[in-house]
Amino acid sequence: MQRTQVAIIGAGPAGLLLGALLHKAGIANTILELHSGEQVLARVRAGILERGSAELLDEAGVGRRMRAEGLIHEGIQLSFGGQRQRIDLQGLTGQSVLVYGQNELCRDLMDDRKAAGLTTHYEARHVSLHGLGEPRVVVRYQHLGQARELACDYIAGCDGFHGVSRAGLPASAYHSYERGYPFGWLGVLADTRPPADELVYAQHERGFALCSMRSRTRVRCYIQCSLSDRLESWSDARFWRELKSRLDPVTAAALEPAPSLEKSIAPLRSYVTEPLRFGRLFLAxxxxxxxxxxxxxxxNLAASDVRYLARALTEHYRDRSDAGLARYSEQALRRVWRAERFSWSLTRLLHNFPDHNGFDQRIQQADLDYLMSSRAAQTVLAENYVGLPLTE
Structure with a gap:
């Protein structure tokens, strides 16, 4: 039987970052990942880092390329009513955000882990967790066709919404809060120049749109779509045409269509599990x-979870104190719910809801008008966008 101090389930950004921080603290850890390393790097995901997240990557020792290649954004653009207006993040909060693709972040963490000689088992199948309430827990899995066991002190479940960490728990062990949304995002990745120097969020009668970027030559653009839409119905030409129709004239004119490198439809969901600790298992x-x-x-929520958990585990092994582990769930959830509120409110502000009537639409327009005429309202948006302070 193998032995480690912390078993980490999942080699996404949360698992890899936790592994790096624990290694810096001298805490042995092993990562088990269902997919191959190539599949992990192929995931097209978020690319906006709050200052606290970027600093955490620096702390883990993997921030060099991020600092050299990441794009500092001091504002965001809102497009509605045929106009584009700017929210000055830096001027309103004194902070900016950093654009750096999640797959690049994972690449840096994977390279660092490999260079340090740390153990990651990719394509680990049939993972199951045992003895979560016991002094020693065991993770069973199959790797390279062989059944294996990994004994450990704690398990960090960092394997995503569809992972085994939460799925293996009895329904009575936690309570879930959920809200689905009656639409999805159709996203396209393409090598072309971004139509603006900052992200453009568009509210339009045809639906929401977003012009984001991964670099100065690669864009990630989205449009609100029906949950019944299928990718085969969306040619590149149709996507770019629809995107332009939802943008203000200046942004639309600057947008240069290009062949898609990746195209996908993702549903939107708000979901929270409480608590985030189950005996010796911690979800992040x-x-x-x-x-x-x-x-x-x-x-950014994944990064803040990892920050709290890494510090709590370091406190356990270094100071023989379990105070941090005891408050991990409460501490992390306080920040989670604030981010849930902000994400929900911004989604409600910028999207078209099928069940909205004329009154709802007028309220949405009034909210946008108020946002653009009130420095106080813009400050609230900016404070949440750049990231609320991390509690200790």
């Missing part, structure tokens, strides 16, 4: 909660 990132991507909070 999407394994414990999901937010609509509108507020760019998913990756």
């Amino acid at each position: 990132g999407d394994a414990g909660h999901l937010v609509p991507p509108t507020g760019a909070k998913g990756l």
